[in-house]
Amino acid sequence: MGTLREVLPKRLKGIPSQDKPIWLHQAEALPHRNFITSSEKELVDLVRTYGEFTKADFVTYTDYSRTKITSCIDSLLNKKIIIANKATEYSGGRRSKTFGLNGNLGYLAGVDIGATSIDLEIADFSGRLLVRYAEPASVKDGPIKVLGRVCSLLEKMLSENNLSSEKLTGIGIGVPGPVDFSVGTVVSPPIMPGWDRYPVIQTVQQWFPSANVVVDNDVNVMALGEINQGAGKRIPNLIFVKIGTGIGAGIICEGRIYRGSSGCAGDIGHISVNKPGLLCPCGNQGCLETVAAGPAIADRALKAAQAGRSPILLNLYEKNGTILRAEDVGIAAREGDALAIEVIRESGQFIGDVLASLVNFYNPEMIVIGGAVSNLGNLLLSSIRQAVLHRSLPLATRDLKIVFSEIGPDAGVIGAVNLAMDYIFSMSIGSTS
Amino acid sequence: MGTLREVLPKRLKGIPSQDKPIWLHQAEALPHRNFITSSEKELVDLVRTYGEFTKADFVTYTDYSRTKITSCIDSLLNKKIIIANKATEYSGGRRSKTFGLNGNLGYLAGVDIGATSIDLEIADFSGRLLVRYAEPASVKDGPIKVLGRVCSLLEKMLSENNLSSEKLTGIGIGVPGPVDFSVGTVVSPPIMPGWDRYPVIQTVQQWFPSANVVVDNDVNVMALGEINQGAGKRIPNLIFVKIGTGIGAGIICEGRIYRGSSGCAGDIGHISVNKPGLLCPCGNQGCLETVAAGPAIADRALKAAQAGRSPILLNLYEKNGTILRAEDVGIAAREGDALAIEVIRESGQFIGDVLASLVNFYNPEMIVIGGAVSNLGNLLLSSIRQAVLHRSLPLATRDLKIVFSEIGPDAGVIGAVNLAMDYIFSMSIGSTS
Numbered sequence: 001m002g003t004l005r006e007v008l009p010k011r012l013k014g015i016p017s018q019d020k021p022i023w024l025h026q027a028e029a030l031p032h033r034n035f036i037t038s039s040e041k042e043l044v045d046l047v048r049t050y051g052e053f054t055k056a057d058f059v060t061y062t063d064y065s066r067t068k069i070t071s072c073i074d075s076l077l078n079k080k081i082i083i084a085n086k087a088t089e090y091s092g093g094r095r096s097k098t099f100g101l102n103g104n105l106g107y108l109a110g111v112d113i114g115a116t117s118i119d120l121e122i123a124d125f126s127g128r129l130l131v132r133y134a135e136p137a138s139v140k141d142g143p144i145k146v147l148g149r150v151c152s153l154l155e156k157m158l159s160e161n162n163l164s165s166e167k168l169t170g171i172g173i174g175v176p177g178p179v180d181f182s183v184g185t186v187v188s189p190p191i192m193p194g195w196d197r198y199p200v201i202q203t204v205q206q207w208f209p210s211a212n213v214v215v216d217n218d219v220n221v222m223a224l225g226e227i228n229q230g231a232g233k234r235i236p237n238l239i240f241v242k243i244g245t246g247i248g249a250g251i252i253c254e255g256r257i258y259r260g261s262s263g264c265a266g267d268i269g270h271i272s273v274n275k276p277g278l279l280c281p282c283g284n285q286g287c288l289e290t291v292a293a294g295p296a297i298a299d300r301a302l303k304a305a306q307a308g309r310s311p312i313l314l315n316l317y318e319k320n321g322t323i324l325r326a327e328d329v330g331i332a333a334r335e336g337d338a339l340a341i342e343v344i345r346e347s348g349q350f351i352g353d354v355l356a357s358l359v360n361f362y363n364p365e366m367i368v369i370g371g372a373v374s375n376l377g378n379l380l381l382s383s384i385r386q387a388v389l390h391r392s393l394p395l396a397t398r399d400l401k402i403v404f405s406e407i408g409p410d411a412g413v414i415g416a417v418n419l420a421m422d423y424i425f426s427m428s429i430g431s432t433s
Numbered sequence: 434m435g436t437l438r439e440v441l442p443k444r445l446k447g448i449p450s451q452d453k454p455i456w457l458h459q460a461e462a463l464p465h466r467n468f469i470t471s472s473e474k475e476l477v478d479l480v481r482t483y484g485e486f487t488k489a490d491f492v493t494y495t496d497y498s499r500t501k502i503t504s505c506i507d508s509l510l511n512k513k514i515i516i517a518n519k520a521t522e523y524s525g526g527r528r529s530k531t532f533g534l535n536g537n538l539g540y541l542a543g544v545d546i547g548a549t550s551i552d553l554e555i556a557d558f559s560g561r562l563l564v565r566y567a568e569p570a571s572v573k574d575g576p577i578k579v580l581g582r583v584c585s586l587l588e589k590m591l592s593e594n595n596l597s598s599e600k601l602t603g604i605g606i607g608v609p610g611p612v613d614f615s616v617g618t619v620v621s622p623p624i625m626p627g628w629d630r631y632p633v634i635q636t637v638q639q640w641f642p643s644a645n646v647v648v649d650n651d652v653n654v655m656a657l658g659e660i661n662q663g664a665g666k667r668i669p670n671l672i673f674v675k676i677g678t679g680i681g682a683g684i685i686c687e688g689r690i691y692r693g694s695s696g697c698a699g700d701i702g703h704i705s706v707n708k709p710g711l712l713c714p715c716g717n718q719g720c721l722e723t724v725a726a727g728p729a730i731a732d733r734a735l736k737a738a739q740a741g742r743s744p745i746l747l748n749l750y751e752k753n754g755t756i757l758r759a760e761d762v763g764i765a766a767r768e769g770d771a772l773a774i775e776v777i778r779e780s781g782q783f784i785g786d787v788l789a790s791l792v793n794f795y796n797p798e799m800i801v802i803g804g805a806v807s808n809l810g811n812l813l814l815s816s817i818r819q820a821v822l823h824r825s826l827p828l829a830t831r832d833l834k835i836v837f838s839e840i841g842p843d844a845g846v847i848g849a850v851n852l853a854m855d856y857i858f859s860m861s862i863g864s865t866s
Contacts, residue, residue, distance in 0.1 A: 038496070063471070178828065188828075237694045249794065253686055260796025261670045264828045271790040272824055274707045284824060354790070357704040361682065361791055363693025391705055391717060395611065395621075395697045 036081060036425065039064060040072050044081060044101070044425055049234060052085060052098035073099060081105060101125050106169030108420045109154055109211070112218065112412030113175045115139050115191055115245065118150055121413035122157055122168075125421065127229065131157045132413065139176060142194035143203065151207035170420030171204055171213045174221030174412050180263055184215050187263075190281070214423040218242070218412055219266060220257045222405075223250025224422070225415030226368045230407040237364045240405075241268070242371035243351065247293050251362075268358070269293065273350050288354050292347040294326035294373045301329045301343045310339035330376040341379060348380045352387020359392040359400060370405035469514060469858065472497060473505045477514060477534070477858055482667060485518060485531035506532060514538060534558055539602030541853045542587055542644070545651065545845030546608045548572050548624055548678065551583055554846035555590055555601075558854065560662065564590045565846065572609060575627035576636065584640035603853030604637055604646045607654030607845050613696050617648050620696075623714070647856040651675070651845060652699060653690045655838075656683025657855070658848030659801045663840040670797045673838075674701070675804035676784065680722050684795075702726065704787050721787050725780040727759040727806045734762045734776045743772035763809040774812060781813045785820020792825040792833060803838035 036044060042062055047053055053061075058069045076082040076099075083102045103126035112119035118137045122130045133153060139146060150173075158165045177189025186195040201213045223240035226232040232240070232252070240250040247269035251258040259265055269289035270282050278296075280287035290296055302324040305313035312332045317324040332340035355367060367388075369381065385402050392400075405411055469477060475495055480486055486494075491502045509515040509532075516535045536559030545552035551570045555563045566586060572579060583606075591598045610622025619628040634646045656673035659665040665673070665685070673683040680702035684691040692698055702722035703715050711729075713720035723729055735757045738746035745765045750757040765773035788800060800821075802814065818835050825833075838844055 251794075253691065258686065260829070261798035262796055262828050262832060264826065265794065265796035267793045267796075267826055267829065268790075270826055271793050272786065282826065353705065357701075357787070357790055358794055360700045360704050361684075361698065361794070363695055363698035363700075365694035393697065393700055393703055393715065395695055396693070396700065399695060 036076070036079070037072075039068065040076050040081075041425055043069075043072050043076065047082060047099060047101050048421070048425070052100040054096040054098050056096065058099075103128060106167045107158070107163055108417045109168060109171040110413040110416030110418075110420065111150055111154075111171060111173040112221070112416055113137075113139055113146060113150070113173065114218070114412070115176050118146070118153070119409070119413045120150070120153055120157065121410075121417055122154070122161075122163065123417045125169075127417070127421075130163065131161050132410075133157055139192050139195075143198040143200060144194075147200065147203050151204060155207070165208060166210050168208050168211045170424045171208060171211045172221065172416035172419030172421075172423070173200065173204070173213065173215045174218040174416050174419070175200075175215060176218050178264055179215055179217045179220075181216055181259055182263070184213075186215070212420065212424055214419055216257070216419055217248075217250075219248040219250040220259070221250075221415035221419055222370055222411035223252055223368075223415065224257060224418045225407055225411035225413075226370070226405060227252050227255065228418040229414050230405055230411060231368050231403050232366050235366050237362070238366045238368065239266075239355075239358060239362065239364045240368045240370060240411075241351070241355070243293060243369065243373035244371035245294050247289050247351070247371075249358075268354060271354050271357075273353060288350060292350040297326040297329055297343060297347050297373065297376075298324045300346075301332075301340060304339050304343070310337050312337045313340060326373050327375055333376070333379055344376050344379050345383045347373075347376075348383020349387045351380075352384040353391060355384065355402075356388045356391030359388055359396050363396045365399060366401045366403065368403055368405050370408065370411055374404050374408075469509070469512070470505075472501065473509055473514075474858055476502070476505050476509065480515060480532065480534050481854070481858070485533040487529040487531050489529065491532075536561060539600045540591070540596055541850045542601060542604040543846040543849030543851075543853065544583055544587075544604060544606040545654070545849055546570075546572055546579060546583070546606065547651070547845070548609050551579070551586070552842070552846045553583070553586055553590065554843075554850055555587070555594075555596065556850045558602075560850070560854075563596065564594050565843075566590055572625050572628075576631040576633060577627075580633065580636050584637060588640070598641060599643050601641050601644045603857045604641060604644045605654065605849035605852035605854075605856070606633065606637070606646065606648045607651040607849050607852070608633075608648060609651050611697055612648055612650045612653075614649055614692055615696070617646075619648070645853065645857055647852055649690070649852055650681075650683075652681040652683040653692070654683075654848035654852055655803055655844035656685055656801075656848065657690060657851045658840055658844035658846075659803070659838060660685050660688065661851040662847050663838055663844060664801050664836050665799050668799050670795070671799045671801065672699075672788075672791060672795065672797045673801045673803060673844075674784070674788070676726060676802065676806035677804035678727050680726050680784070680804075682791075701787060701791070704790075706783050706786060721783060725783040730759040730762055730776060730780050730806065730809075731757045733779075734765075734773060737772050737776070743770050745770045746773060759806050760808055766809070766812055777809050777812050778816045780806075780809075781816025782820045785817040786824060788817065788835075789821045789824030792821055792829050796829045798832060799834045799836065801836055801838050803841065803844055807837050807841075 043058055046061060055069055055073065059066050080102050082099045085098050085100060103124040105125040108123050110121040116136060116138060117134060119134045121132045124130060137146060137149060155165060175186055177186050177192045180187045184201045185197045186192060189195050200215050204213045219242045222242060226240050227235060227238060232238045236255045238252040242248050249266035249268045251266050270287040272286050273288050273291055275286040275291055278290040279285055280290045301313055302317060304310060305317060312335060316328040329340045329343055333344050381404060388402060389397055407414055476491055479494060488502055492499050513535050515532045518531050518533060536557040538558040541556050543554040549569060549571060550567060552567045554565045557563060570579060570582060588598060608619055610619050610625045613620045617634045618630045619625060622628050633648050637646045652675045655675060659673050660668060660671060665671045669688045671685040675681050682699035682701045684699050703720040705719045706721050706724055708719040708724055711723040712718055713723045734746055735750060737743060738750060745768055749761040762773045762776055766777050814837060821835060822830055840847055
């Protein structure tokens, strides 16, 4: 069976999840692991997604027998992963006990490292927000400084709120660069000097030895935030599009992050929009980012304003100290400035043209637009919608919703908390019964 | 829990697969069902994908204990789903028994209904081809005539080869139109008059009451053929592109067909290539199909030939009775005809440009090109490759393979057999132990 061994990587015992990273063997030694069997995980996933369940509900919505459900519930109660609640409503028959996730299982930290900011959140296992904090920071300062700051801030947030750092069970981290999820490191990040293959997980684990640490790309993490607590709740097939300094997408496939074969799925900022004029740092011409990301919007508006087409924008430009930002274009558009409106419409059209292709290919149920440029407002959204409806097939757009993020700038931290929780519950030990 | 019931559809007991179609309750009454538990299914999936396994292999490559594996193996042996073989090779230690799928579990039929042909195959559960047959047929004759012909041909193939029709356990059917997989019917098919919402499954089941019948779109079925017995064997994330009268894609995500939220994922023939001139039957302009599908290639070549640019093509056109087909362009290109080469290069470029966007978005490990137009040969393939490499990001193309189908016109029947087998093994009953 030599060939078998070659083609099929040996499975790490105890970690059957498809998301299982290679570096997990390091975390294996950690003390506060809550191992659950795969059948127990199925029950946990149900209460995580839908809230409280009675025993009868579990029998109805799984394929397990009542006996099996009873033994799973007992085991999960024993491990303090779920707790039993008295039924609060009376629906004609006998009141049944309901079971829900034990919020007190521990704390989870969500870390959203942006290009120029750190956003932090501590939550419990029921997803309840305990503390949130944000401060400006430059990712260019390198991993030692940035991660040191993140960890000392987390310690401070825990101690100031009387939360024991030993109960910090998981830390999810989103970073603004490509991540090799299987090994948990940042790989050749364009805007993160010093981070390439830096041991992020090991560093953070030195500060919080009780925590399971997991790292992913920021757009994937934001997509996870949207399907857990944002506009895309419970939607299995979704595309999250972040429009900021760059443009990227997080793909949700059957309720999970889809990363692609090299982990770089969703890199839609470099899809060509057939505008040969503009050179992109990636080496190609006419990438979506060069015409529709924040800097492109500001650039185009500034050039036209300097050519005399918008006194409002020129005014804003001079007031800001000869800087024009994408949000200024939004301000001018809200004041009715014709040029600003035209620039936003054009950008929406470019984004919509690319999304139309992706809708034909991927047929998602929802597209969520997030990132700073989404602040440009409904004009941008309606241009995107119009372009998608015009270019996609009716069957693919019949039930398609294109919406702005509901959790906006919090998508990152919320998603990072959920990344940590997903990760912890992915560490099941298979069905041992 | 009223809200729970609303959001979470009640699960059909005994059918936990995500691919579980709604009409399965009809099939529930069928006699020859081989129910397996979800843990048993995991073992079956391993031997289906990788061949023979020893007990130790199962322990290594799953998360189950040796005890659990032993009980699963015993149960699968009892149900005759797997069989035990003596080890054939001696590797130093004691020879171990290996287990493989029981080829004699029954027969499976693969049916590939094309626009102008019917392709049929009967195979056993080890995937071994027993009989294959093809004949011309017009899908426009409607479902009663076409399905009647399919069923009588299958009956004839079984009886002529002394195969009992009662042992026909599954029939997979690919059709050249959109299929609502959850209900198993063809939906508003453009080239299949009379098929809209026709009860294909029920019709075929009247002929073969012992068989489980499953229907899908032809491109999805071909993609399944490729990952099971073609160029994409064991590749989890793959795009299969069929270039024929139209252009469509079958998407494989984590080893399974991805159908999208309305079942129309992969409809890449109507992605815009920014050629505003050409009107597509879909109502839009500049769809990929209008410049790179078979008829478009033939049209473009013919117009240029009639303008005097290719005596070879004009000659072929007149020899064929004033018809020029895409394959004639291929013939002329192989003879060195400059115009034919140019037309093929252009078409490859258009297809490659669209695929480049999809590579940035989906980051597949492989793209397999199939369908009649792939006969145009390496010139087409190299143009596609060149366009993708030029326009996609290096990380996404580093390990990307773009290849022609290895099983060519047989992808449909091979995929249909696998569709039937997948379907039968999806009918597990959950872990009952």
